[in-house]
Amino acid sequence: MFSSQPITNRSFTIMVIFFMIGTSILIAPNALALNAKQDAWLSCLLGVVINLLLVWLYVVLGERHPEQTLVGYSEKLLGKWIGKFVGLLFALFCYLLASLMVGDMGYFLTTQALVETPIEYLQMLFVVSIVVAIREGLQVYSRVVEIFFPWILLLFLVLIVSLAPQFDLDKLKPVLEFGMAPVMKGSFSFFSLQEMVVLLMLYPFITKGKGRGRGFIIGTLIGGIVLVVTTMGSIVVLDYTQTANNFFPTYVMAKNISIGQFLERLEGMMMLIWILSIFVKVAITFHAAIIGIAQVFRIDEKILIWPLAIGMIVLSLMCYTNVIYVQHFLSLIWTPFASVFMLVIPLILLGVSLLRKSASVG
Amino acid sequence: MVLKPRTRIGMLVVIGTWFLTGCWDRHELNAIAIVVGMGIDKVGNEFRVSVQIVNPREVSSKGRGGGGSLAPAVTFEETGATLPEAMRRMTVLSPRRLNFSHLRIIVFGEDVARMGIRKPLDYISRDSEMRNDFYLVVAEGASASEVLKTYSAMDPIPSNNLNTKLAISDDLWAGTGKITLNQLLVDMATQGKSAMMTGIRVTGNRKVGETMENNRRIVPEANLVYSGSAVFKEDRMIGWIDEAETKAVNYVQDSVKRTLGIVSCPDGGKISLSVVQSKSNIRIRMNRDTPIINVYLRVEQDVSDVECNMDMSQMSTIDWINLQGERKIGDIIDKAISRVKGQLGVDIFGFGVEVHRQQPKAWHRIKDWNEVFRHAQVNVYPHVITRRIGTILQSVEHQTKGRG
Structure with missing residues (x-):
């Protein structure tokens, strides 16, 4: 499925930005404001820093095994059976994540915009376009992402600039009212929403060299800045009380745009940004799951796409019984659960990799 | 992948149906009633909701017969134990489906304001059709439905009239205050600030104000006038302040x-x-x-x-x-x-x-x-x-x- 031509660093960086923005731009401010109140943006900043540290870990790990995916080198490092088991767990984590995001997408659209449309049809339509993207291959959809990028950037800037008259920066005060504890609590639940570790499954397909790791880090940073600005915007426009009580605060924030009574109803732009970025994120995550499963069982990726895509819709409907259930899941279970894959597994792999190297040297 | 022509056409048809799924939520312009104003009153234990709908034939510039023989807007009233119930029941009155995304103003009757506005506000902020570009006011010494029944001069749609009147007086006179839903919710949720809403009064002869006669005169018999502000403690209105006091609040804020x-x-x-x-x-x-x-x-x-x-x-x-x-x-x-x-x-x-x-x-x-x-x-x-x-x-x- 892959042509031999690797993905350029430029499009990788853009993919990282999209991946970082992903679902978070729409749902993260809510949880952040719930924990950290008016300090949500600080919480977000801290979460981005944690993500940068994690990405640095991934780059170190990825560069030690430049030709293989995470599933590939876990088999090499941990031995055939344990390695395959860990690889399979990781692939299933990606699969669950992708279907959760499909659920997110469906719930957002049916809550805010297409209230009467059955969620199944929206998800089917969405998943079909993802399948098309993945069948065409990483080469093709990475270029699509490059085409999306200037638009997203433009729309985001238009959104922020047209909201600027409504910014009330005093709403950020008092800073650190309850100390660092709530800020850290907020960032703890925030950092696990970006799941940058998934990109390690695509890492070997990027042009090798220094630019690869740098792109990963720079992309995370830019995406992080977008998230911090959005969170801050949501607080200074809506106040933290309303940010915390809306499921999709940034969408509500965009609804507030009103310039001279004619530049109004721009929330569609927010929706577009979100749908495009979640599309990229789901495509990459689903692709990572497929690559992982294919590598574990040594089967052709192409056979897997359709059945797993259909399964993804079913899984998302099963996981997403209602929005409260998902909120509970995200706030209580997701961070420790995701940390296993985002922190523990990469750390173990890196540790073993370092040990093996020193053993072979000694 | 090479496909047979028949398979290709078959696939096209199947894919075509997917793209039609968005039409589940289609609402044609000629099948919706554009709600511009909403009034909330309390009758016994129930809410009485009045919705003011633009009468499309009367406000379109073309094909207007007889210089306004019909009212420019229609106000329907319905009661229900909760707001959504009243809205849904409104379908027995309105020939078209109500659409709230162009709402200009929400009027609370003084009695409902004094009893507390938390309950009606929940639906208004929970519903996805509602936006944040309408203003909220309290009817002074009148019910919300009386306000929404009064003919207004110049801008024949009363809710539009109320909306622009409030925006302009807030801008030039500062004796009123335009308050949006988000602002109101923030004020009510904030410890150190009590909410306020501008008051609206019906002046003059209300009986004539409810007939088209009102708009035929150079000096309207009845008019809708903003005056002072209603002061809230948490969600309950506790009193009025006058124009100068509203201005003072505006100065401080x-x-x-x-x-x-x-x-x-x-x-x-x-x-x-x-x-x-x-x-x-x-x-x-x-x-x-x-x-x-x-x-x-x-x-x-x-x-x-x-x-x-x-x-x-x-x-x-x-x-x-x-x-x-x-x-x-x-x-x-x-x-x-x-x-x-x-x-x-x-x-x-x-x-x-x-x-x-x-x-x-x-x-x-x-x-x-x-x-x-x-x-x-x-x-x-x-x-x-x-x-x-x-x-x-x-x-x-x-x-x-x-x-x-």
């Missing part, structure tokens, strides 16, 4: 864009001063546990007219005008604060929010802010600068007096 004030000359005449810019800055100092609230105002004004015999060419006159302006503004605000403290006892000025922001430690020791507010010392320091005095120098009185 830094929401005066433009307004006009009058000062008296030594010889008994009057000078009108039009405020073109106002910036307020609230500073909180703590004296042990009681806050001292200092309000610094920087106001820029133009002289609009001089109805007395003063020598406008002198610097000292301008200084004198500045001083009078400062006294006047200080006076309005002082009076408003002492009345609000004494009679209403809730902080509508948002001083508590500033205490929270500037003295967070002291704020956490305060249990009941309104209690502290009632005894807090508030100092107002207006600083007025005169910028322009219009196109002529001396007053007409100065030029013409004793020269015939």
Whole structure:
């Protein structure tokens, strides 16, 4: 499925930005404001820093095994059976994540915009376009992402600039009212929403060299800045009380745009940004799951796409019984659960990799 | 992948159906009723909801027969135990499906405001069709449905009329306040600030106001007039403040864009001063546990007219005008604060929010802010600068007096 031509660093960086923005731009401010109140943006900043540290870990790990995916080198490092088991767990984590995001997408659209449309049809339509993207291959959809990028950037800037008259920066005060504890609590639940570790499954397909790791880090940073600005915007426009009580605060924030009574109803732009970025994120995550499963069982990726895509819709409907259930899941279970894959597994792999190297040297 | 033509066509048809799925939520323009105004009253245990709908045939510029033989808007009323129930039941009245995304104004009847607005506000903020670009007002001495039944002059759709009237008076006069849903919810959720909504009154003959006769006259028999503001304690309305007091609140909250004030000359005449810019800055100092609230105002004004015999060419006159302006503004605000403290006892000025922001430690020791507010010392320091005095120098009185 892959042509031999690797993905350029430029499009990788853009993919990282999209991946970082992903679902978070729409749902993260809510949880952040719930924990950290008016300090949500600080919480977000801290979460981005944690993500940068994690990405640095991934780059170190990825560069030690430049030709293989995470599933590939876990088999090499941990031995055939344990390695395959860990690889399979990781692939299933990606699969669950992708279907959760499909659920997110469906719930957002049916809550805010297409209230009467059955969620199944929206998800089917969405998943079909993802399948098309993945069948065409990483080469093709990475270029699509490059085409999306200037638009997203433009729309985001238009959104922020047209909201600027409504910014009330005093709403950020008092800073650190309850100390660092709530800020850290907020960032703890925030950092696990970006799941940058998934990109390690695509890492070997990027042009090798220094630019690869740098792109990963720079992309995370830019995406992080977008998230911090959005969170801050949501607080200074809506106040933290309303940010915390809306499921999709940034969408509500965009609804507030009103310039001279004619530049109004721009929330569609927010929706577009979100749908495009979640599309990229789901495509990459689903692709990572497929690559992982294919590598574990040594089967052709192409056979897997359709059945797993259909399964993804079913899984998302099963996981997403209602929005409260998902909120509970995200706030209580997701961070420790995701940390296993985002922190523990990469750390173990890196540790073993370092040990093996020193053993072979000694 | 090479496919047979038949398979290709088959796939196209299947894919085509997917793209039609968005049509589940289609609402054709000629099948929706555009709700521009909503009124909420309490009748017994139930809510009575009035929705004002644009009458499409009457407001379109083309094909308008007989110069408005039909009412420009239609108001339907329905009761229900909850707001959504009343809305749904409205389908037995309205020939079209109600669409709320162009709502211009929500009117609360005074009785429902006094009983609490938390319950109706939930639906309004939960429903996805509602936006944040409409204003909320309270009907003074009337039910919301009476307000929405009154014909309005000039802009024939009453809700539109109410919306623009509020925006313009807020902008030029500052004796009203336009409040949006988000703002109201924030005020109600914030400890150190009580909510306020502008009041709307029906003046004149209400019976005639409900007929088209009202719009046929040059001087409308009845009219919808904004006056003062309703003050809320949490979600319950507890009283009214008048226009000057509303203006004082606007000064303190830094929401005066433009307004006009009058000062008296030594010889008994009057000078009108039009405020073109106002910036307020609230500073909180703590004296042990009681806050001292200092309000610094920087106001820029133009002289609009001089109805007395003063020598406008002198610097000292301008200084004198500045001083009078400062006294006047200080006076309005002082009076408003002492009345609000004494009679209403809730902080509508948002001083508590500033205490929270500037003295967070002291704020956490305060249990009941309104209690502290009632005894807090508030100092107002207006600083007025005169910028322009219009196109002529001396007053007409100065030029013409004793020269015939």
